[in-house]
Amino acid sequence: MTPQRLETVQAAFHHRFSGQPSFTVRAPGRVNIIGEHTDYNKGFVLPCALDFDVIIAARPRADETFVMLSLSKDNAGETSFPVDNIEQSGPRWAQYIKGVAWALGQAGYDVRGMDLVIEGDVPISSGLSSSAALEIAAATAMAHAAGLKIPGPELALICQRAENEFVGVNSGIMDQFISAVGQEGHALFLDCNDLSHQHVPFDVEPDGLRLVVMNTCYKRSLKDSIYNDRVKECATAVEQLAKPIPGIKHLREVSWEQFLEYRDTLDEVPRKRAAHVISENQRVLDAVKAMASGDWMALGCLMDASHDSLQTDYEATGPHLDAMVEEARRIPGTIGSRMTGAGFGGCAVALVREDAVEQFTEQVSARYRERMNLEPGMYVVKAAAGAGIV
Numbered sequence: 001m002t003p004q005r006l007e008t009v010q011a012a013f014h015h016r017f018s019g020q021p022s023f024t025v026r027a028p029g030r031v032n033i034i035g036e037h038t039d040y041n042k043g044f045v046l047p048c049a050l051d052f053d054v055i056i057a058a059r060p061r062a063d064e065t066f067v068m069l070s071l072s073k074d075n076a077g078e079t080s081f082p083v084d085n086i087e088q089s090g091p092r093w094a095q096y097i098k099g100v101a102w103a104l105g106q107a108g109y110d111v112r113g114m115d116l117v118i119e120g121d122v123p124i125s126s127g128l129s130s131s132a133a134l135e136i137a138a139a140t141a142m143a144h145a146a147g148l149k150i151p152g153p154e155l156a157l158i159c160q161r162a163e164n165e166f167v168g169v170n171s172g173i174m175d176q177f178i179s180a181v182g183q184e185g186h187a188l189f190l191d192c193n194d195l196s197h198q199h200v201p202f203d204v205e206p207d208g209l210r211l212v213v214m215n216t217c218y219k220r221s222l223k224d225s226i227y228n229d230r231v232k233e234c235a236t237a238v239e240q241l242a243k244p245i246p247g248i249k250h251l252r253e254v255s256w257e258q259f260l261e262y263r264d265t266l267d268e269v270p271r272k273r274a275a276h277v278i279s280e281n282q283r284v285l286d287a288v289k290a291m292a293s294g295d296w297m298a299l300g301c302l303m304d305a306s307h308d309s310l311q312t313d314y315e316a317t318g319p320h321l322d323a324m325v326e327e328a329r330r331i332p333g334t335i336g337s338r339m340t341g342a343g344f345g346g347c348a349v350a351l352v353r354e355d356a357v358e359q360f361t362e363q364v365s366a367r368y369r370e371r372m373n374l375e376p377g378m379y380v381v382k383a384a385a386g387a388g389i390v
């Protein structure tokens, strides 16, 4: 977050509501290094928070109304809602904030009216969790205004509920969790089954490497419904595997050996989905070891294998992400690359040698542009801090 963005938000608050905001919060987007489509299967993930974030300037009101002004480029506008009668209407960005107010209420917390000015620079619908950043920023603001100290993991669960039950996307816990608890210079190893987690040092610069996020700038409109289909297909895989392995509730509980033994009892689609999820969980465990020992070549190989599995078995990549990753892999200084986030469009991520970054961004952009007729985005990023009061 730059000082200019902070000033812009605070000046807009002054202009719209008169006077100063009582406080300002920020919550980041994230890039997932590895562990894709594993969270709702109660498996492992390894994301890190980014310097792209949502900023909210806030001031409690005397009544029970939320008045919200969004300055974000793609979602500018103003809307309001009463806390005691929250309806699923109005602009999409407002749904996330309403959903959070609703979910906090459901969790038994007292939510009061507020004036909010919201601004964000997380690319929207790009697999970098702009919606989780908005939810966690809103929840942080609401909790702070009410004098509540809600721990990050609980805040993440409340925001996940908002997304699942209010917005209607059956997402897992990864995005909200990393936005709430991320630490600068660290990735987060999270067990989505019991939410135990560990901050793993992740600073590749001293070893002459950079983390590059590549935005395909392709936004698939049916993304949410395809995502929900995958969640169902994994549930079907569990149902079918529960015949030979009674009592299992999630793919997380199935070992690779068990999968090999029983895969022929599965229908084709659930078999492919399970193959990805079960192998991806192992790749996360291996990636944590590689990261902890600075074995970047090993991490790169795991990232490559993750993309290939998401392409072939999970069918979550699509032509744009595949083209981007293919072009990234043609650059000799690329250590590993894969899609990140839900997929079907959005972003990919690569680990690249520093001395190759310029060639990487130029050539991958040019070749992608030529192939897909779309201008991509390239961002060199670092692991940033999680949400907080600014």
Ligand code: GLA
Pocket: 035, 036, 037, 038, 039, 040, 127, 129, 171, 172, 173, 174, 175, 341, 342, 343
């Ligand atoms: C989206 C969801 C996450 C996770 C990823 C895929 O970002 O919000 O919960 O499922 O997709 O790994």
